[in-house]
Amino acid sequence: MSRDRSRTPARRANARDVPLRTHWLVLCTLVVTLAVALVLQGYSRHMFNDAADGTAAPPGPSASVPATVAHGGPVVAAAGDRPHTARPKARTIALTFDDGPDPKWTPQVLDVLRRNHVHATFFVVGTLAAQHPELLRRIVAEGHQVGIHTFTHAELATLPPWYQSLELRQAQLAVAGAAGVTTSLLRPPYSSGNDAVDDAAWRSMQRAGQQGYLTVLTTQDSEDWQRPGVTRIIANATPHGTAGQILLMHDAGGDRSQTIAALRILLPELKARGYHFATVSAAVGMADPVKPAATGDHWQGLGLIWVLRSGDLVLTVLDWLMLAAGALSVLRAVAVLVAARRHSRARRSPWGPPVTAPASVIVPAYNESAGIEAAVRSLVASDHPVEVIVVDDGSTDSTADLVESLGLPGVRVIRQRNAGKPAALNTGIAAASHDLLVMVDGDTVFEPDAVRMLLQPFADARVGAVSGNAKVVNRGGLLGRWQHIEYVVGFNLDRRLFDLGQCMPTVPGAVGGFRRKAVLRIGGVSDDTLAEDTDLTMALCRAGWRVVYEERAKAWTEAPASLGALWKQRYRWCYGTLQAMWKHRGALLQRGPAGRLGRRGLGYLLLFQALLPLLGPVVDVFTVYGLIFLDPVRIIGLWLAFVLVQVVMGLYAFRLDHERPGPLWSLPLQQFVYRQLMYLVVVQSVFTALAGTRLRWQRMERYGSLQVPTGPTPPPAVPVPAVPTALADTRLHEAHTAPQASE
Amino acid sequence: MSDDTISILPPADSTDSTLVFPVPTTGPGSEETGSAPTATGSAPTAGPVFVDATGRRRRRVRRVGLTLLVLAAGYLTLVVSTALGGPTVDAPFLPLPAPPDGTERHASGHAPSVKHRTAPRSGGKAGSGSRLPDSAVNATQSGSAASSASSVSASPSSVSSASTSASPTGSASAGPSASPSPGQTTAAPTANGKSHASTAPGASHRPVKS
Numbered sequence: 001m002s003r004d005r006s007r008t009p010a011r012r013a014n015a016r017d018v019p020l021r022t023h024w025l026v027l028c029t030l031v032v033t034l035a036v037a038l039v040l041q042g043y044s045r046h047m048f049n050d051a052a053d054g055t056a057a058p059p060g061p062s063a064s065v066p067a068t069v070a071h072g073g074p075v076v077a078a079a080g081d082r083p084h085t086a087r088p089k090a091r092t093i094a095l096t097f098d099d100g101p102d103p104k105w106t107p108q109v110l111d112v113l114r115r116n117h118v119h120a121t122f123f124v125v126g127t128l129a130a131q132h133p134e135l136l137r138r139i140v141a142e143g144h145q146v147g148i149h150t151f152t153h154a155e156l157a158t159l160p161p162w163y164q165s166l167e168l169r170q171a172q173l174a175v176a177g178a179a180g181v182t183t184s185l186l187r188p189p190y191s192s193g194n195d196a197v198d199d200a201a202w203r204s205m206q207r208a209g210q211q212g213y214l215t216v217l218t219t220q221d222s223e224d225w226q227r228p229g230v231t232r233i234i235a236n237a238t239p240h241g242t243a244g245q246i247l248l249m250h251d252a253g254g255d256r257s258q259t260i261a262a263l264r265i266l267l268p269e270l271k272a273r274g275y276h277f278a279t280v281s282a283a284v285g286m287a288d289p290v291k292p293a294a295t296g297d298h299w300q301g302l303g304l305i306w307v308l309r310s311g312d313l314v315l316t317v318l319d320w321l322m323l324a325a326g327a328l329s330v331l332r333a334v335a336v337l338v339a340a341r342r343h344s345r346a347r348r349s350p351w352g353p354p355v356t357a358p359a360s361v362i363v364p365a366y367n368e369s370a371g372i373e374a375a376v377r378s379l380v381a382s383d384h385p386v387e388v389i390v391v392d393d394g395s396t397d398s399t400a401d402l403v404e405s406l407g408l409p410g411v412r413v414i415r416q417r418n419a420g421k422p423a424a425l426n427t428g429i430a431a432a433s434h435d436l437l438v439m440v441d442g443d444t445v446f447e448p449d450a451v452r453m454l455l456q457p458f459a460d461a462r463v464g465a466v467s468g469n470a471k472v473v474n475r476g477g478l479l480g481r482w483q484h485i486e487y488v489v490g491f492n493l494d495r496r497l498f499d500l501g502q503c504m505p506t507v508p509g510a511v512g513g514f515r516r517k518a519v520l521r522i523g524g525v526s527d528d529t530l531a532e533d534t535d536l537t538m539a540l541c542r543a544g545w546r547v548v549y550e551e552r553a554k555a556w557t558e559a560p561a562s563l564g565a566l567w568k569q570r571y572r573w574c575y576g577t578l579q580a581m582w583k584h585r586g587a588l589l590q591r592g593p594a595g596r597l598g599r600r601g602l603g604y605l606l607l608f609q610a611l612l613p614l615l616g617p618v619v620d621v622f623t624v625y626g627l628i629f630l631d632p633v634r635i636i637g638l639w640l641a642f643v644l645v646q647v648v649m650g651l652y653a654f655r656l657d658h659e660r661p662g663p664l665w666s667l668p669l670q671q672f673v674y675r676q677l678m679y680l681v682v683v684q685s686v687f688t689a690l691a692g693t694r695l696r697w698q699r700m701e702r703y704g705s706l707q708v709p710t711g712p713t714p715p716p717a718v719p720v721p722a723v724p725t726a727l728a729d730t731r732l733h734e735a736h737t738a739p740q741a742s743e
Numbered sequence: 744m745s746d747d748t749i750s751i752l753p754p755a756d757s758t759d760s761t762l763v764f765p766v767p768t769t770g771p772g773s774e775e776t777g778s779a780p781t782a783t784g785s786a787p788t789a790g791p792v793f794v795d796a797t798g799r800r801r802r803r804v805r806r807v808g809l810t811l812l813v814l815a816a817g818y819l820t821l822v823v824s825t826a827l828g829g830p831t832v833d834a835p836f837l838p839l840p841a842p843p844d845g846t847e848r849h850a851s852g853h854a855p856s857v858k859h860r861t862a863p864r865s866g867g868k869a870g871s872g873s874r875l876p877d878s879a880v881n882a883t884q885s886g887s888a889a890s891s892a893s894s895v896s897a898s899p900s901s902v903s904s905a906s907t908s909a910s911p912t913g914s915a916s917a918g919p920s921a922s923p924s925p926g927q928t929t930a931a932p933t934a935n936g937k938s939h940a941s942t943a944p945g946a947s948h949r950p951v952k953s
Contacts, residue, residue, distance in 0.1 A: 026808040026815075033815040036822055077837040086837050169829025176830050184834035212832035287835035297830035304825040307818070528792050579792035691804040692795025 023687040027617070034314070034621050041311045042629030044127045044152055059198040069202065070194055074217040074246045075284050078202075078209030085194070088219075088244025088283035092276045095120035095247050096216070098149055098187060101128055101135035102252030108260045109251045110142055116267040118277040119143050123187040123216070126151035126171030128252065130305045131312075133178030140179045145279035146290055147185030147216060148172060155190050156208070157200035164204055168211060170304065176293035177301020184289040185280060186213040192248075193218055214289065216280055218248040224259040225250050233262040238270065244283055318622055325615050326642075332608060333645050337652060339497035344656055346500075347551070352459030358385035359436040359455055359513070362428030364421050366393040369402050371443030371558065378445045380408045384452035386438070387412065391428045394418030399442075421509075422527035429519060437514045439533075444510045445473070445556040454513040454553035464518035464545020465537060467495055467504060468511030468553035469657070474561060481663040482674045483559040483566070489646075489653040494604075495549040496656075502593065503601030504547040506577070509533035511555035518545050528583055530697055531576025538584040541601070542594040551657065567677060572697060574609070575685040581605055582689070614686065616679030643668045 062070065069076055072085030088094050095113075100106045100122055113120055122139050124146060129136050140146060150156060151170040159167070168186065176182055186208050188201065194217055197205070205215045222237040239245045249259055267277065281289055293301070361379050365372055372390070379388050388411040392400035400413050416427055425439060436455055440446070450468060457466045469492060472484040491508075498504040507514075512533065519525070522539045529535045541547055560566040587598030626635035647667055654661045688695065795801065 022805050022808045026811050029812055029815045033818055036819060040822065075837060077834065084837065166826065170825070172832060173825060173829050182830045182832050184832040209834075212834050214834040214837060281835075285838050289835055293830060300825060300828055300830075303821050307822055307825060310818075528790075530791070575793075583792045687804070689793045690800065692793055692798070692800040694791070694794045694796070 023683070023691075027683060031617055031621060034618070035624075037307075037311045037314050038621065038625040038629075040307065041315050042625060044130075044308055044311075045629075059196055060200055062198040062202070064199045065197050065202045069197060069205075072194060073284075074194060074219050075280065075286075076194075076205060076209075076215040076217065078205045078215060079212075080209075083206075083209070086284040086286065088246060088278070088280075089285060090242045090244055091274055092244040092278050092283045093239065093247050093270065094245070094280045094283035095249065095277055096123060096147075096187065096218070096280065097121070097249050097251040098123045098189075099128075099153065099253040100124050100251040101132045101139065102256070103132055103135065105256040105260065106132075106135050106139070106251045109256075109263065110138060110144075112260060112263045112267065113144070114142060116271070116277075118267055119145070119279050119282070120277065121145040121147055121185065121216075121280045122251065123147040123149040123185070124171075124175065125149045125153050125252075126167075126174035127308070129171075129178045130174040130308045133305060136175065136178040137180075140181055140290070145185070145281060145288075146175060146179065146181060146183045147187055147280070148175060148183060148213075149187050150189055153189045156188050156204040157198070159204075161207060164207055165211065168208060168213065173297070173301045173304045175301070176297045177299075177303070177305045180293050180298050181290050182293045182297065183291075184213050185216050187216045187218075191215075191217055192221060216246065218246050219243075220245040221248045222259075222262070224256070224262065225253060227255060227258050230258050230261045230265070233258055234266050234269075237262065237266055239275070246280065246283070318618060321615060321618060322622060325612060325619065326638075328607065328612060329642065330645065333649050336493050336497050337649060339500045340493055340652065340656060343496035343500050343549075350459075351457045351463075355436075355455045355459050356385075357436060357455075358387065358434050359438050359451060360428075360432035360434045360516075361386050361388045361438040361440060361451065362425060362432065363388060363390045363440055363442055364393055364424035364428065365390055365395060365399050365403075365442035366418070366421070366424075367395045367397045367399060368442030369395070369397045369399045371445075372399055372403055373406060374445050375440065375443055376403055376406065376408060376411055378447075379440070379451070380410060381448055382446060382451040383448050384455065386410065386451055387433065389414060389428045389431055391416065391424040391431075393421065393424040420527050422525040422532045425525040425532070429516065429524060432516060435516050437516050437519065439509060439512050439514060440555065441510045441557065443558055444470075446511070447554045447556075450511065450553045450555055453550055454511065457548045457550055458513070458515060460546070462546045463548055464515050464540045464543070465504075465507050465547045466513035466553070467499075467507040467537075467547065467549045468513070468555055469549075469551045470508050470510045470555055470557050472559045473556040474558055475663060477561070478666060478669070479561060479563070479566065479674075480559060481666045482670050484663055485650060485667060485670070486674075487559075488657050488659055489650045492549075492551065492657060493649065493653045496551075498601060498604075499547075499549040501596065501600045502541075502546060503597045503599075503604070504541065504549065505538055505580075505597065505601040505605055506531070506534045507537045507547060510557045511553060512537075513553075514540075515545070518543070529576045529579035530572050530695065531580055534577050534580040535583065538580055538587070538597060538601075541597040542584060542587050542590070544593045546593075563677065567681065570678065570681045571684060572695075574681050575688055575695065577605065577609060578685055578689050581610075610682060610686065613679040613682040616675065617683075620676070639671070643671065 066083055069078070069083055069085060073087030075086045075088075077084055077086075095118065097106075097109060097120060100109075101124055106122075122144055124136060124139075126148065136146065148168065148171040150167040151174065152167065154163075154167050156164050156167065172182060188204065188208075191197070191201065197217070208215055220237065220239060222233050224233045224236075228236075237247055237249070239247075249263075250256060251259070271277070281287065363372070363375065363379070368375075376388060376390065379386060388408075390400070390403045390411060390413045392403075392413060392415045394415075394417045400415050403411065403413050412431070414427055414431055416424065428439075429437060436458055438451055438454060454466050454468050457463045470487060472480060472487050474480045475484045495504065509532070514536075518540055519536070522536075522543050525532050525536050526539075537547055560569050581602055584598070584602070587594045588602060589595070590598055623635060623639070626632070647664060650664045650667055651661055654664065790796065
């Protein structure tokens, strides 16, 4: 029996309708992974200080530095309680190059060294070694020694112990991965000679010593990083006397051409004078501190290098995406503003002779007893001749009875068993006796002149549908204001653009005018999608009818007041729109009006309702990254610029609609919760579309743009006594016979 | 107008492609959405768009999601392991300043990877037989021969007497100079000090390699 048939799908669907939660888990994990990758990037890139060596913190007290160290040699073994140092042998210069490897300068340095048969020591920065492993391999292969210069050129003394250890370990890993060696030589960034070691530096040297490092300080600073000129560098680098020296030079961190030019002159000159060049360990006379890395360490090092490289890639991709998103948003704003201006000018001219033919207003209703009375009364009070057809879609709160009891003239009530909004609309269309239709929602309140304004465009015979101007009535509260802004700026401003481009994808179900024969020709309202209004409009466009926007036809709707209700509404709309877009995807390749819809309308929707919102989580993560690691002022400035663009758009839209601009103050706040809600809705919709799950609403027993049907619950505003089942049975029985009676 | 009149409740299981209205049945929507003569028709839909009743797409999407999850977890594990890990390093002995009597001394307590120790030698001849390549093999281009002797005494490291087993300080015999590639483990070129003798100041410009 009919009752059984209406029950069975519920049972069947329940078993299959287990909501899919995988995608939230995956999304969260991906966001966390992205965040980690960005943190790594921020750590390894942003912290690297190029200006380096001269700009260290001023030295502090050095009371606890032992005399052996303060007056000792530059190579310091700091572990244990008896630190000792070593000096290079007499007339021996240990050339050291800090801050490398650099793809531009290091090869040149290596060439000069090779030509002069000199071996030097390179203290490499871990992040750079990871970026240029081949340079490190060349350094090792050509006989030079490698030491570490921390991972991100951090000033060790100012860091907490765990951070110091991290820097050293990561640098070692980078070297192990890049060149397959480990080294126990360390040169702390911003260090100079033994006399410059203060307490904090000494403590960090001790810690490094405990981890197995020898700290290599400097005895002679060429100051080449300051680029004082080749002669000055040579002068600084030439030792006086016969004592051995550890010479500090740089092969990265800026323009090192002077360094290389100086080297070309310095090396032969010093050799001629009787100096020898050696690596640090050779100069000091100790065993080679550079050893082959264990396989596990080498692989772990490769892992680190790979992680850093992939982070680089991710960041590059993100940069481009952000740029694209920003450009698109600005483009959209400009296009919309220009279109709105042209549209408002064009609308000043009338459509044609005034349309006075009566219209049929179809009101599909499911459990709308709260708002149906106001809606119907407002329709009856229109200044245009109308017949109102209320199609009760199997309501359980006696909506139909309520309407009938009003006893308003020109109002017909059709009852049908619950079949969904599209079916209710079709019922109404079939029952309508006029050629012009107006389709509304069960709780939409019309202005007295709205119907008339809505019908005027039909003076043009090419017009098949007219979109009215839906406005939010409950504007109090933050959520209400945001939705009010969105309706005015988002929907209505966009509609002007679509109208001009003749590619309107949606005539809202709350206030739309249609030509009956146009709708019938395309087969009425389909329930393939959850957004039947979008579906219908797209089909009309493809059939060649013009769909226009009449902003003077105002209707008031109640926007959802809670986040949950809003979520459900927008989810339904978004998913439904995706369905409609997919269903009408053929329009992309068609010609004429269908092609206009396809390429312009669908393209716009795809870009701004689907793709750009999907970037939303990425934008947020990137913003946080920028606030932490990049210049926060710049990031905030960028955000403010975007908000400003939106405010300008909002002001213009409000002015066009003759709305007071007061609520716009909440626009900046919209960025924080509302925007997230909107893009999460899109994520959920896309995922549901991909996974092919059936939503609850797609069962025929539910619809309703404002109420969330979780069962036959009464609308919250008005308590309605539960209808006893016997009465419901009678109603259902009537639904069979009533439609024939009303015809 | 007659072509616009259509019965309200068409037969329940009509599959007529000219049927205009969706049937209020209990199943998923209409069989055919109908197409306008002017538009290239959309294909007949068997139900709501996107809904895959068989659940196959859902399983596939789930599989893809889990794969992504596994990849992300792998990446995170890699990151954590590199953050927590790191090879251990051990610095070799740093030669102590030469004591006057040339007794053997050990540098601070690192365990070098020295393979064997040699007896201390008197000055000038150091060079343990360690397999560690190094300056020990300083048979090298010592430009100024004369300096070596004086430099030897001057630099603590070079003091041969301090020849700890770990540090071949063959440099005692010659001016230190460029060492051969650190990666090489030249088997004890200094095994018997002969090389050092031969690399007396100014003797050779070539690194002794074995």
